[in-house]
Structures are given as structure tokens and as C-alpha cells.
Amino acid sequence: MSDEPAPPQRNEAAPRQSDKAAPPLRGEAVPPVRDEAVPPLHDEAVPQQRDEAAPPPPPLRDDCFALPPGVDWTPVDTALAHLEASLHPVTAGQDLPLAEAAGRILAADARAHLSNPPAANAAVDGYGFAHAALTGAGPHRLPLAPGRAAAGVPYPGAVPEGTGLRILTGAVIPPGVDTIVLQEDCLRSAEDIRFAKGLRPGANIRRAGEDFAAGDLLLPAGARVSPRDLALLAAGGLGRLRVRAPLRVGVLSTGDELVDPGAPAARGQIPDANRPMLLAMLRAWGMEPVDLGRAGDSAQAVEAALGRGAAQASAILTTGGASAGDEDHVSAALRRAGRLQLWRIAVKPGRPLALGLWDGVPVFGLPGNPVAALVTAAVFARPALLALAGAPFATPRGMLLPAAFSKRKKPGRREYLRARLRDGAVEVFASEGSGRISGLSWAEGLCELPDAAADIAPGDPVRYIPWAEFGL
Numbered sequence: 244m245s246d247e248p249a250p251p252q253r254n255e256a257a258p259r260q261s262d263k264a265a266p267p268l269r270g271e272a273v274p275p276v277r278d279e280a281v282p283p284l285h286d287e288a289v290p291q292q293r294d295e296a297a298p299p300p301p302p303l304r305d306d307c308f309a310l311p312p313g314v315d316w317t318p319v320d321t322a323l324a325h326l327e328a329s330l331h332p333v334t335a336g337q338d339l340p341l342a343e344a345a346g347r348i349l350a351a352d353a354r355a356h357l358s359n360p361p362a363a364n365a366a367v368d369g370y371g372f373a374h375a376a377l378t379g380a381g382p383h384r385l386p387l388a389p390g391r392a393a394a395g396v397p398y399p400g401a402v403p404e405g406t407g408l409r410i411l412t413g414a415v416i417p418p419g420v421d422t423i424v425l426q427e428d429c430l431r432s433a434e435d436i437r438f439a440k441g442l443r444p445g446a447n448i449r450r451a452g453e454d455f456a457a458g459d460l461l462l463p464a465g466a467r468v469s470p471r472d473l474a475l476l477a478a479g480g481l482g483r484l485r486v487r488a489p490l491r492v493g494v495l496s497t498g499d500e501l502v503d504p505g506a507p508a509a510r511g512q513i514p515d516a517n518r519p520m521l522l523a524m525l526r527a528w529g530m531e532p533v534d535l536g537r538a539g540d541s542a543q544a545v546e547a548a549l550g551r552g553a554a555q556a557s558a559i560l561t562t563g564g565a566s567a568g569d570e571d572h573v574s575a576a577l578r579r580a581g582r583l584q585l586w587r588i589a590v591k592p593g594r595p596l597a598l599g600l601w602d603g604v605p606v607f608g609l610p611g612n613p614v615a616a617l618v619t620a621a622v623f624a625r626p627a628l629l630a631l632a633g634a635p636f637a638t639p640r641g642m643l644l645p646a647a648f649s650k651r652k653k654p655g656r657r658e659y660l661r662a663r664l665r666d667g668a669v670e671v672f673a674s675e676g677s678g679r680i681s682g683l684s685w686a687e688g689l690c691e692l693p694d695a696a697a698d699i700a701p702g703d704p705v706r707y708i709p710w711a712e713f714g715l
């Protein structure tokens with residue numbers, strides 16, 4: 244039996260805050276989440292413990308992920324559904340030359356101006372002829388017409404029936420040709436070619452529009468243009484694209500303990516590992532990161548930084564201070580502003596994720612531990628930011644593969660383990676500690692364990708999601 248109760252079941256008759264129709268993240272004011280999730284502060288219990296008549300303290304669980312009885316936790320899928328329903332594109336459209344559009348999100352459907360290929364052409368170097376003119380049981384002999392057809396240099400006339408024409412790969416097929424014999428299959432003299440029987444009509448010809456036709460949809464609005472897509476769009480005759488301006492996203496680290504990477508760190512100080520990681524993740528997602536620097540552990544510093552962020556960016560990622568401790572100023576600021584919308588999501592790592600609005604700008608208050616910051620950014624912030632940027636809400640696809648590990652998982656929250664694939668099986672990092680930053684570079688993806696309890700043995704199927712599925 245688990246010592247950790249699951250979050251209460253959804254109750255349709257009496258929905259809790261997070262189960263109600265999701266309030267919009269932008270627009271109308273929404274009531275803040277009631278702070279019902281916070282258990283009584285341990286500090287308050289201390290004096291009572293000296294009183295003989297006071298109740299005993301709770302039994303030790305020593306599990307910061309244990310769900311206190313009666314506390315509401317938002318399941319991952321509920322939080323994602325809330326984000327998907329609440330967020331809409333906020334970026335402006337602009338026209339860009341094709342070559343500058345890689346990484347951008349299309350603001351309009353891209354339709355082909357040209358077919359591919361625009362005209363029937365040769366798939367090989369060889370000799371073209373009309374198949375109907377082949378007679379006898381073969382081998383065949385065809386006299387050669389003078390001249391040739393090459394890519395970019397079409398044959399000026401029609402090829403007389405019963406003759407062959409020298410034709411090179413990519414050449415437009417001239418009238419009188421419907422089949423090409425590969426040059427390697429021919430014996431050629433000055434006047435003719437000879438080749439064995441058996442060639443089917445239409446062999447080695449690429450038909451006009453066999454790949455796509457003018458007017459076909461090449462890429463839908465919302466697609467992010469990849470280098471591969473540039474080839475498609477160029478072939479379709481598009482020289483400029485209607486794309487969206489990149490989403491500007493502020494990144495703020497909070498904590499008195501932080502120093503910039505490489506700066507001398509006094510006792511008690513640590514390098515700010517989250518900010519360079521998150522700024523680079525945003526770049527990888529095609530967004531424009533705005534470095535909001537660091538804010539110390541004070542309400543004023545955090546609120547001022549959120550204000551600066553909201554003035555410059557369309558969304559803000561913060562790390563640290565998302566929990567309920569004395570120095571957890573991000574969740575406190577969002578709560579004070581009445582705009583904390585989701586808090587405490589049933590996920591490990593990342594439980595204290597805080598989602599809210601500051602001056603109307605969505606704020607993702609990610610946990611401070613770098614592993615939790617990465618997981619919550621990849622699982623929650625990325626799809627939400629993509630939706631703001633004009634792309635569809637992205638659901639990473641995983642693959643079911645055999646586990647190379649054993650694990651008993653408690654019910655009640657989804658878990659993401661740092662993982663990689665070796666010999667067809669999913670290995671997980673030796674530690675689940677979310678301060679163990681080395682596991683981020685060790686891993687090549689995440690292993691997602693379901694919300695329910697699980698007892699995993701080697702060989703059991705588990706869901707592996709490579710970093711590429713998170714755009715990383």
C-alpha cells in the first residue's frame with residue numbers, strides 16, 4: 244500500500260477550481276486559486292509541541308512529493324487542457340524572403356504556385372523514344388535523332404516516331420518521347436542504340452505534378468518551417484512567406500544564492516544554471532529570448548522584474564520561488580495580484596509549478612531545481628508558448644520500449660525520469676534528485692511514467708520521449 248494518497252478523484256457534481264471550465268489566461272479577470280493546497284505551516288505547530296495537551300506532530304513521511312490528504316492537485320492533462328484552451332496566438336504576421344523563414348511559424352497556409360515537377364522530365368541519363376514504336380521480340384534497335392535534351396535546355400522539336408533521342412536527367416520530355424532506356428542498358432554506335440526487351444511504357448519518366456500540383460497545400464498555417472520545408476516551398480515556386488514574428492519570452496532567475504555563470508561564488512552561492520539553459524531552449528523553439536537577469540529573494544525585486552518582463556515580452560519564464568516557502572516570491576506575487584491560476588501540478592519533478600498572469604502576460608513560475616525547471620519548461624511551457632507563438636499546441640510523441648530498470652511508482656502524479664536508449668531498452672539516470680544537473684547531459688530524453696501506480700520490471704514497456712520531441 245502506498246503511504247501517499249492520490250489526488251482526490253474528479254467530482255463532476257462539485258468541481259474544484261482546477262476542474263472547472265478553464266478560465267482564460269488572457270482577458271477577463273479570473274478568481275485566484277484558493278490557497279487551500281497549503282498545509283498549516285510547521286512553524287505554527289512548533290510552540291504547540293511544548294504543550295502537553297497539544298496533538299502529536301504528523302508521522303514522518305520525509306517525502307516532499309507526498310500529497311497531503313484532502314489537498315487538490317491538478318493532474319498534468321488537466322493543466323495542459325487548461326493551457327490549450329486559454330492560449331491563443333499573440334504574434335504579428337510579417338512577410339519574409341523564403342531563405343530567411345527557417346524556424347518561423349507560418350501565419351497563412353502555403354500553397355504551391357508550381358507543380359512538382361512542373362513538366363514531365365527524365366529521371367535518368369539515357370535515350371528517349373515512343374514505346375509504341377518498339378516492334379519485334381527484341382533486342383531493339385533505334386536510330387538516333389540528331390541533338391539532345393538536357394536539364395534547362397529543352398529539345399526544340401518533336402522526336403520522330405521510331406527514333407531515339409539522347410536525353411539527360413532533368414530534361415523536359417520532348418513530344419514523341421514517353422519512355423527512357425538507361426544508358427547503361429544500351430550499346431551505342433554513332434547512329435543507333437540497341438537494348439534488350441522488357442522495358443515498360445513510361446519507364447524512367449517523372450510525370451508532371453506527380454509529387455504535388457499547383458494549388459496543393461504544401462504547409463498549413465501554424466507549421467514551423469524546417470530546412471526541409473524550404474526545399475518543398477522553393478520547389479512550389481514560393482519566394483516569400485507570410486510568417487509570424489518570433490514570440491518574445493522573458494527569462495528571470497530568482498534567488499539570493501545565484502551568481503552569473505563563471506562569476507566567483509562565495510560560500511552559500513551557486514551559479515545560475517537555469518537561465519542559460521532556458522534562454523537556449525527558447526532559441527531552439529524559434530522564439531526570441533529576453534534575458535531578464537536575476538532577481539533577489541524579495542517581493543519588490545521579483546515584482547519589479549516581472550513588470551520589466553511584461554513590458555518587453557509576451558510571456559515570462561521564471562525559476563525558483565514557485566513553492567510555498569518563506570522566500571517563494573513568484574507564487575506569492577502572482578497570488579497577491581490575484582492572478583495565480585494553476586499551482587501544484589501532480590508531476591514529478593516540478594510540483595510547485597505556478598501559472599499566472601502579470602500585467603496580462605502569462606507567467607510560468609518554474610521550480611528552481613534545474614531538472615524540474617527543464618522538465619516543466621519542456622512539458623508545460625513549450626506547448627503553451629508555441630500556442631502563443633501561433634503554432635498548434637504540441638504534444639510530444641513517445642515510443643513504448645522495454646525498460647532496462649525496475650521501479651515502483653506511487654499513484655497520484657506523472658513522473659518524468661531522465662532517460663536514454665541503449666540496445667533498444669530505456670535506461671534511467673541513477674538518481675531522481677532534481678538538483679542532479681549532470682543527469683540532464685547524460686540523458687537523451689525523458690521516460691514518462693503514468694499518473695497511476697506502476698510496478699516496472701526490466702522488459703516492461705515504458706514511454707520514452709527523445710529530446711527532439713520536445714524541440715531540444
Ligand SMILES: Nc1nc2c(c(=O)[nH]1)N[C@H]1C(S)=C(S)[C@@H](COP(=O)(O)OP(=O)(O)OC[C@H]3O[C@@H](n4cnc5c(N)ncnc54)[C@H](O)[C@@H]3O)O[C@H]1N2
Pocket residue numbers: 307308496497498500501513514515516517518562563564565566567568571592593594595609610611612613615677678
Ligand atoms: N518543505 C518542502 N520543501 C520543498 C518542497 C516541498 O514540497 N516541501 N519541494 C521541493 C521541490 S520538489 C522543489 S522543485 C523546490 C521548489 O522550490 P522553488 O521553486 O520555490 O525553488 P527554490 O526554493 O527557489 O529553489 C530550489 C532549488 O533550486 C536551486 N535553484 C534555484 N534557482 C536556480 C538556478 N537558476 N540555477 C541553479 N539552481 C537554482 C536553489 O538554490 C534550490 O536549491 O522546493 C523543494 N523544497
Ligand code: MOO
Pocket residue numbers: 591592593594595610612614615677678
Ligand atoms: O520537483 Mo522539484 O520540482 O523536484 O525539483
